[in-house]
Amino acid sequence: MKDLDKRVILEEKDGKSIRSFVLRGGRLTNLQERALQNYYDDYVIEFSRNILDFEKIFENKNPVIIEIGFGMGESTAEIAAKFPDNNYLGIEVFLAGVGRLLHDIHDRGLKNLRIIRFNAVDVLQEMISGQSVAGFHIFFPDPWPKKKHHKRRLLQAEFFKLLSRKLKPEGYIYCVTDWTPYAEWIIDEARKVSELVNSSENGYCKPVSWRPITKFESKGITKKHSIHEIWLEISGIPRP
Numbered sequence: 615m616k617d618l619d620k621r622v623i624l625e626e627k628d629g630k631s632i633r634s635f636v637l638r639g640g641r642l643t644n645l646q647e648r649a650l651q652n653y654y655d656d657y658v659i660e661f662s663r664n665i666l667d668f669e670k671i672f673e674n675k676n677p678v679i680i681e682i683g684f685g686m687g688e689s690t691a692e693i694a695a696k697f698p699d700n701n702y703l704g705i706e707v708f709l710a711g712v713g714r715l716l717h718d719i720h721d722r723g724l725k726n727l728r729i730i731r732f733n734a735v736d737v738l739q740e741m742i743s744g745q746s747v748a749g750f751h752i753f754f755p756d757p758w759p760k761k762k763h764h765k766r767r768l769l770q771a772e773f774f775k776l777l778s779r780k781l782k783p784e785g786y787i788y789c790v791t792d793w794t795p796y797a798e799w800i801i802d803e804a805r806k807v808s809e810l811v812n813s814s815e816n817g818y819c820k821p822v823s824w825r826p827i828t829k830f831e832s833k834g835i836t837k838k839h840s841i842h843e844i845w846l847e848i849s850g851i852p853r854p
């Protein structure tokens with residue numbers, strides 16, 4: 615298990631991309647540790663500098679949706695179970711979260727969900743081909759509230775440009791946050807990207823009915839934070 619824990623950190627040393635996360639440590643529960651030992655090789659794709667072949671990985675041509683920063687992944691598994699005709703790729707660096715989601719994938723028998731444990735910026739740049747992704751989900755990204763840390767925010771114009779290049783012409787980006795200044799920042803940064811359209815009045819879309827409440831969302835609700843949902847499209851296709 616020690617080796618797994620170090621893998622992201624070692625590879626990151628050479629990376630030049632945004633470090634939008636702090637690698638959370640902490641003890642693994644027995645369930646997470648067992649899942650990492652038993653199912654890692656079945657569902658985790660190792661970081662590499664080779665473009666992924668989605669058709670080969672999922673053994674079908676269904677649309678692929680990428681979730682960035684799934685945390686513990688409960689809502690990731692829930693969405694994948696709800697939409698068996700979509701494929702899902704979850705990217706997260708947090709080992710305990712990967713363990714937890716591996717457990718859920720196995721427990722629910724999900725055939726349409728895989729994981730990559732690495733910095734999403736590098737994964738997108740190196741492993742995902744252009745115009746191949748149907749949608750991106752980014753739920754409760756780390757808000758980095760202090761001004762001196764804003765440069766570490768994942769959702770900024772450059773990153774949106776990268777996502778846009780990977781999206782199919784009818785693709786979407788769906789972001790949710792409970793940190794109002796970050797929500798306003800997301801809308802402003804997306805506006806700088808000419809390929810993206812935000813057709814919601816005031817920039818915020820209505821709550822999307824199929825999205826389960828995430829772990830960080832529950833924490834935000836306890837603190838009485840408002841939830842802001844932002845839906846961006848490449849070509850203005852109406853959201854579901």
Ligand SMILES: C[S@@+](CC[C@H](N)C(=O)[O-])C[C@H]1O[C@@H](n2cnc3c(N)ncnc32)[C@H](O)[C@@H]1O
Nearest residue numbers: 635683684685706707733734753754828829830
């Ligand atoms: C605030 S948590 C939200 C987790 C989950 N989406 C939820 O709503 O409960 C943000 C997560 O994004 C992950 N993360 C942040 N930047 C990342 C990156 N560049 N690549 C992969 N994961 C990242 C962090 O490790 C963290 O688990």
